[in-house]
Amino acid sequence: MSKIIPFKAVRPTADKVALVTCRTYDDYSSAELAAWLNFNPYSFLHVIHPAYANTQKITIDKRFKGVLHKYQDFKNENILISEEHPVFYLYEIQTKNQTFTGIIAGTSVEDYQNNIIKKHEDTLQFRVELFKDYLHQTGFNTEPVLITYPDSVEINTFISLRKKSEPIYAFATPNKEIHTLWKIDTESEIDWLQQHFEKIPNLYIADGHHRSASAELLYEEDKGLGNPNLKYFMSFLIAESNVKIYEFNRVIHDLNGHSKEDFIKLVAKNFIITDKQRELYQPKSKYEFGMYLDEKFYALEYKFKDKSKSILENLDAQILYDTVLHPILGIGDLRNDERIDYIPGKQSILHMKEKIDDGEFAVGFMLFPSDISEIKLLADNNLIMPPKSTYIEPKFRSGLVVYEL
Template sequence: MAIVKPFQCVRPNKEEARLVAALPYDVYNRNEACQVTAGNPKSFLNIDRPETQFPQDVDIYDDRVYEKAANMLKEWMKDGTFVQDDVKAYYIYELIMDGRGQTGIVACSSIDDYLNGVIKKHENTREEKELDRIRHVDTTDAQTGPIFLAYRSREEINRLVEEKKKADPLYDFTADDGISHKVWRIADPDTVSLIEEHFLRIPATYIADGHHRAASAVKVGIKRRKETPDNTGEEEFQFFLSVLFPDDQLMILPYNRVVKDLNGLSLVEFLSKLSEGFTVTAAGENAFGPSEKGSFGLYLNKTWYCLKAKEALKSDDPVKGLDVSILQDNLLGPILGIKDPRIDKRIDFIGGIRGLKELEKRCEEDMTVAFSMYPTSIGELFAVADAGLLMPPKSTWFEPKLRSGLFIHMLK
């Protein structure tokens, strides 16, 4: 059963919500983050990436950086940029991109559910990325970026959510990227109890996006348990900020690949090796994105090709059968020499939101060959997590991205 709790939210005032709401901290490098904050002093990125408040020669992991984040959060709560609701509540969060919407419930999930496997994972985390968010959460006493969780859709929750969306929203704005955001608050005790009961009937939730944020929040919770030996299990640090979406509303975009060279092969040699495991057909000059599982687009020498994996390469194994695995295990590794895509500098990954033209652009600038992918499905993600397995790196790209700064969970 999934323990999903209401919480006393810190959130932006209605007039400034659009300015405060920011894309996740990890979609930017330092220079990009500085550009965003310079153009919008109310962007939550000022707090989420507090190194933007310092000269470039100050290390992003300097103690002063995290202290700055904590001080700015306190200042924004004091000056009215943020308000804190006086009761614990759930929130409904709707995002609409290109006319397509998805609606989730903002709540706090249990760190014990994470530790005992009720909250299921599908990728590993890197310690250095965890350490940054651990320090950010611990120093600010706040979780500021929600973890994107999915669950198998349940009609009783869908009906409740749709009924509550008939009320006037707390927030209703369209961000600069064209994505619309609406938020409703659910604070009446009967509905709050009903939501909690509905989730107690759900056997598992799944991390769709935010593995590092989740791991960091849990480690801060464990640390505070040790510091509070008489804890009751109900303290705020026992839970982490999340938005839970039904699986049938989610869209995963492809995560495409570009490679720097052909590993010493000529064009003829490369295509010959490809033909051993794939059926290769020319697709012309127009950008080609695959329309079915087991197919791949290949861009090389200003020409697009369609690759179709032969039956021998396909597998019923939840990980080996993924398109990203078929490409890695039968092409990127053995033919192009990309043994570990997590650390190999010859490969780069491009989220599907950037489009196929970005693949062509990269091949003109600094890469040689590009691969367009068919997106991993949410069902495949669930199957991998249910089997206790891990996906290859860069298997999924979720859109639209949840905004940070709209919902803050204080740990004290």
């Protein structure tokens, strides 16, 4: 039984929403960030990255206090407004290739603790504690956890009918996306959604494992304060058939002392290797991998498929780690080893090719993306994917909806 709640959100005024909302902070290069901050005084980047010119000179505590002060400035200047009553939102993102639609709601920390909200990725404790401190000092969050739920005919019908009503926002962004937001604020609609989500036995975190873990940690530390908002964290709930899962491809700086010829021989112990020359090869199915080395593409087919192995052992990202990255290339810690980097599969394969051709990296591996059934099966069995196994869309715009603690 999954519990969701409406909440009294803070959001931009309709005339400024296109100027306020932004991509997540990590998506911007330093040059982009400086340009947007200089160009657009309404950008939420001013809130989440205050005093950007002096970032290296201030402490974390001062930076968090700066975030809070700038956020309060945006509210005082009526750039951001508060809902009078708790609401849900229906949110749609139209990209060039796909439309994503889901419900913005508060989800329960207790459900997270009781494994009703399931996870498939591990977290780094220092990142969890850092974001917990951020939440504690700023008192708000604007990046919801992306959560999937099993497709429901009833909920899909509700969404389709609700989208025919007048939205509170409909705006375009510089990356040519269309964003539309509807407010769900009638008592009957709120009750209906809560009752239908109560029928769903489990929800699954698709993206935002650190944010949900931070919300739990903050709740455990501050629950004695009696703040009811700490019992929930903001989530974007989307049907599992509506998420888009990309792979993370891997690039490694060197061959760990191996010659090209010896490296290929070692890889051939576990893979059937086909030389694709300069064909921009990408794997077509599970157990297939691509490799780019010395200006050539190779197709790698795993030799030892065994359905009797665990779901984790049969995960493509785990197979690559167990057969190549760890034993041959000497990559032990996938999160922290500086010899490896990751490129979202959403990016063109030419991006990887250029990095290797320029000498920045020695070899690259392309993976076939996991599907939602693999992610759910791992979560149901309390198994954890290797780091950077999935890049999942949609991505939420910062500053669109704010959950205050």
